Amino acid sequence: MKQRLGAQNALYPLPAVLVGALVEGRPNFITVSHLGVLTTGQEEFIGVGLNKVHFTNAGIRQTGTFSVCIPDEKMVELVDYCGLVSGKNVDKSEMFEVFYGELGTAPMVAQCPVCMECRLHQVIDFPDHDLFIGEIVETHAEPEVLQEGRLDLGRIRPLLFDLHGRQYWALGRPLAAAWKAGLKLMEKEQG
Ligand SMILES: Cc1cc2nc3c(=O)[nH]c(=O)nc-3n(C[C@H](O)[C@H](O)[C@H](O)COP(=O)(O)O)c2cc1C
Numbered sequence: 001m002k003q004r005l006g007a008q009n010a011l012y013p014l015p016a017v018l019v020g021a022l023v024e025g026r027p028n029f030i031t032v033s034h035l036g037v038l039t040t041g042q043e044e045f046i047g048v049g050l051n052k053v054h055f056t057n058a059g060i061r062q063t064g065t066f067s068v069c070i071p072d073e074k075m076v077e078l079v080d081y082c083g084l085v086s087g088k089n090v091d092k093s094e095m096f097e098v099f100y101g102e103l104g105t106a107p108m109v110a111q112c113p114v115c116m117e118c119r120l121h122q123v124i125d126f127p128d129h130d131l132f133i134g135e136i137v138e139t140h141a142e143p144e145v146l147q148e149g150r151l152d153l154g155r156i157r158p159l160l161f162d163l164h165g166r167q168y169w170a171l172g173r174p175l176a177a178a179w180k181a182g183l184k185l186m187e188k189e190q191g
Helices: 056-063 073-082 183-189
Strands: 017-023 026-032 035-039 045-051 065-070 114-125 129-141 159-162 167-170
Touching: 017 056, 026 045, 026 056, 026 073, 045 056, 045 065, 045 114, 056 065, 056 114, 056 129, 065 129, 073 159, 073 167
Parallel strands: none
Antiparallel strands: 017 026, 017 065, 035 045, 045 129, 065 114, 114 129, 159 167
């Protein structure tokens, strides 16, 4: 029989990313793993959950923009550092080579193989957290992480985060083709 753990979120691993915003006029980067895809296709919206105590929140609200940058395995120490120290006490603006795109106010990390710039769509006000919903307006990728023009996870080598084990994980191997692995069962069903 399964053991009850109480209301624990078991949805790990999640990617560990750097969310960038201009705060008081300078770039700040916060490590985030509580984020996700909200819609895809014609509407590309993502949600990022930030505790209200963080320095970054005010910058996102002020500029109405933010970035989500995907670091690779080699950046694990930098990513962890950005999750240990706050822009309230430490200036993180010089840590990375920063670039800007369409929006002009969403700082992105050149060292990250993939960066998305987002326009703030809505903030959902939870008691402890701001849930920032952003529309992706442009995605910037190093050509080396593309395979026939598509983002290739095996080349990006993103960092995965497990809150329960308090560890970063690396990506494993591909398992099966999506929208194909179930075809046999479908065929069986249809006789
Ligand atoms: C792996 C990792 C993931 C984190 N994920 C989140 C998150 O999803 N939301 C959040 O509010 N804080 C998260 N944090 C904590 C913030 O990154 C941390 O408190 C940071 O110092 C805040 O920076 P700021 O005050 O400059 O905005 C995470 C930290 C680590 C190390």
